[in-house]
Amino acid sequence: MxxxxxxxxxxxxxxxxxxxxxxxxxxxxxxxxxxxxxxxxxxxxxxxxxxxxxxxxxxxxxxxxxxxxxxxxxxxxxxxxxxxxxxxxxxxxxxxxxxxxxxxxxxxxxxxxxxxxxxxxxxxxxxxERVVMLLAGGGLRVALATTHLPLARVAATLTVDSLLQTLRIIDTDLRRKFGISTPRIAVCGLNPHAGESGHMGREEIEIITPAIDAARETGIIATGPWPADTVFQPRILKDVDCVLAMYHDQGLPTLKFASFGHGINVTLGxxxxxxxxxxxxxxxxxxxxxxxxxxxxxxxxxxxxxxxxxxxxxxxxxx
The missing domain is CATH 3.40.718.10 (Isopropylmalate Dehydrogenase)
Known part of the structure; x- marks a missing residue:
């Protein structure tokens, strides 16, 4: 049919x-x-x-x-x-x-x-209860940990549990809706240089890395946290099925530059x-x-x- x-x-x-x-x-x-x-x-x-x-x-x-x-x-x-x-x-x-x-x-x-x-x-x-916004185009897939939030609220919204749930939803729907048998997810840091070992913020140490570790324990292939200004490189993206950005304007400018007018939005979960x-x-x-x-x-x-x-x-x- x-x-x-x-x-x-x-x-x-x-x-x-x-x-x-x-x-x-x-x-x-x-x-x-x-x-x-x-x-x-x-x-x-x-x-x-x-x-x-x-x-x-x-x-x-x-x-x-x-x-x-x-x-x-x-x-x-x-x-x-x-x-x-x-x-x-x-x-x-x-x-x-x-x-x-x-x-x-x-x-x-x-x-x-x-x-x-x-x-x-x-x-x-x-x-x-929980959904994930994903945009795709120009050979990229970018999912968002937070969606339409003021930037000032992003850091307080991120938790280990919320990121783990997001990674589970991405992994599940890349398999179920995109037909990707073993999804690979690159996770961005929140701060410049992914926090620079805590000198530019501790969210990577206290929230993002523990969420990635917990996801890996369940079999999800997740890497990071990656600096958002370097993850969108061909040498990295060739081994990635989706990038998880922490907030709307962290991940979407690159994708829209690559695909505007021909990109799509998908609601996962x-x-x-x-x-x-x-x-x-x-x-x-x-x-x-x-x-x-x-x-x-x-x-x-x-x-x-x-x-x-x-x-x-x-x-x-x-x-």
Missing amino acids: KPRLAITTGEPAGIGPEIAAKLLARAPAGIDLILVGDRLLLEQNAARFAPQARLKISNVSLAAPVHPGQLDASNGAYVLNTLRRGLDLIARDEADAIVTCPVAKSVINDAGIPFTGHTEFLAEQTGT LPIIRTSVDHGTALDIAGQGVADEGSLLEAVNAAAAMVRAQRGSTKGARA
Whole structure:
């Protein structure tokens, strides 16, 4: 059976509806796509960008008319409803995975709905205690020990137990969703030069190294802590399947430099498969017909590959 992917079309005033329509014009063979969003909005975009495409839409109605590039808090709840619908499609066995277009966190919060991001919302909706954000592209995979946190809170958030849980989730999902039989994880330090033997901070000595040691005792192949300014070298990365960065802007600038526009975001630890684009809503170009669907196409291909890998591992387990 073909992988069936629910594409949530994101912030309606952004580029999500446009790139979803353009995706249809390049729809990969062997994948069924279900667009989740307002039917009229999606039909209008499809008529403009993919007139020959066959549409399959799970309709979620807008609360207010859309003006490209102009956020409207009236549609804040609509965005979250598209995500809930995508999860419902999986729960009803009408989809195998969810692929998300970008949302604007600010407009959802302006609607009076606390929201920090897709990752946290999907974890809450699925009852998942801990998830891990991973971005992939340009030959790299970078996971994050913390996600959307102010930098001032990062050090206090890191614990041996939290890092050990993160490493377990990465190891499990690289095996289960990526089909990597023996994942190898390089773990970054927090401080410059990985703490310089404690002279630039003790988190490496007191937290990160003990977590790595504990992970190794369970069979996880983890190395480090590596200085974040040197780990992203070909000679190191050739023996690594994933780099674990301690915070958002430690690991992602390098990855986005290598892959922007063609990278993807994956939420590890969920009971479902979820991938996403690696960019934002691009309100400044919304409605102009110039948005690039490359990252969405990569996210779709990755989700389909994960569905196939997971089906393969399930068959193997039953055999």
